[in-house]
Amino acid sequence: MASFLCPLASGSLGNALLVASGRTRVLVDIGLTQRRLKEALAAVGVEPGEIDAVFVTHTHRDHFSTSSAGFCLRHTIPVYASGENLAHLSDTLPAFRKLVRGGLARPMDGEAVEIGSVAVEGFDVPHDSPGWCQGFRVSLGPSRRRRSVAVATDLGHVPDDVLAWFVDATAVVIESNHDSEMLWASNRSADLIERIAGPEGHLSNEAAAEALAEIVGRSRRGRVKHVVLAHLSRDCNTPALALEAQAHLARGKAEPVRVFAARQFEPGPKIGL
Template sequence: MGLTFTVLGSGSTGNATIVSNGDKMVLVDAGLSMKKIDELMRDQGVSGQQLSALFVTHEHSDHIKGLGAFARKYELPIFANEGTWGGMERHVGTIAPEKRVIMQTGETLRFGSMEVCSYPISHDAAEPVGYTFVDNGEKLSLATDLGYMSDKVKQAIIDSDVLVLESNHDTEMLRMGRYPWNIKRRILSDVGHLSNVAAGEALCELLTDRTKRVYLAHLSLDHNLMDLAMLTVRNVMEDNGIFFKQNENPLRPTYHDRPTPWDEVKRK
């Protein structure tokens, strides 16, 4: 069995993703309540008792809300870099020293045959990262909370079989929205979030013959719509000469209120 995954939730209301290779199963972020994560995992036919580890991208509440309680309940080791530990320690409660694992940015760890590698991203957090997962030649990359698509990010996630990519906001909806200007400026900045147009531009460089599917993730509830995100990304790609084959669309949705179906990375 190769890599499989489900995005339990994605967006400002909470983020969590399960990745498995059939032997080992890990959770990336725990930005929903412990009760909600348990509920969503049950919906997907799995339990926290099956997890081997919990990885953290950064310390913002929509990524760590249920982290401490969930990790303590299932006695899970938490992997995060030093900056993230420093930013989140006072928010996650007491973590046993043996469960507090520092994973340096750029480090690769092995869980059975599954390799987990972190890479640096640009976001207004202490030391934010994304993660890639590789197993028997299959590659899954998680890339959200990106202020912009840096060369380091491109290098880390290119040639992914499946990519979970941020498409956070429609720029005009954001500019016309109800947020105060200082928050809008933060979201639009190089340490904010990737827009629909920026996601499309990034995919023009990232899509290869190997890429099977791209999940658009971390959509704003106030300043985006999934149909709009998909249309914008597709239009940007077509404007750059990249056209999908007839009846073939690699773009897939994620949801803030329900999981994505389990997906096999190797599936065509």
């Protein structure tokens, strides 16, 4: 499988997504211990030394932590993020300052970053992390047959300009954090529930379904082939509920979209692109 995407871990205990195109391998977020990350990569046959770059969506520790900085230092992997996010990581993680000193912390503000056979563009998404929360669109392969993966794993709502980044993507990785009924019935504090359900918190299954209906509806027929539901809450969601909310995608267009729910502790699936 020359080009593929694979969620390595997804959820509030750590996130990492692998995108491979030919010989190029990039990761979006690496909020796992070094050991877990190495094990998850091994499960899909990838060595840490093969990783060409890491792209960081935002500064919450389930996306980038001290261990993440240690992993990049150990394997000399450049880390790309918005200037604000690099500054915040540098202010709060002493290990990150070593990456800065080693020239491995690289700002991406506007221009696409080209790494081997992929090009990565960042876009802003609404989420309450210090710095600037981003999604990414990773384009793969030669321009005439270009495929792409669009990713936004933590976002409170999906504004129109964010939706536009997902239109015609071969694979869409989008948050489907909670079932609203389970969230409001949970024993979490009212403040926390309001933060999660708020416009800069996390996306519900229903909100993800609305966004996906728009994305597939606005895309050319058959263009969106895969959807990965990400960052599922372990207390306020289940993979079955998240998948059930997207049943409409199987009915809509001539070529049905394949929908997967990413897991916290099981890497996979490996999705060919």
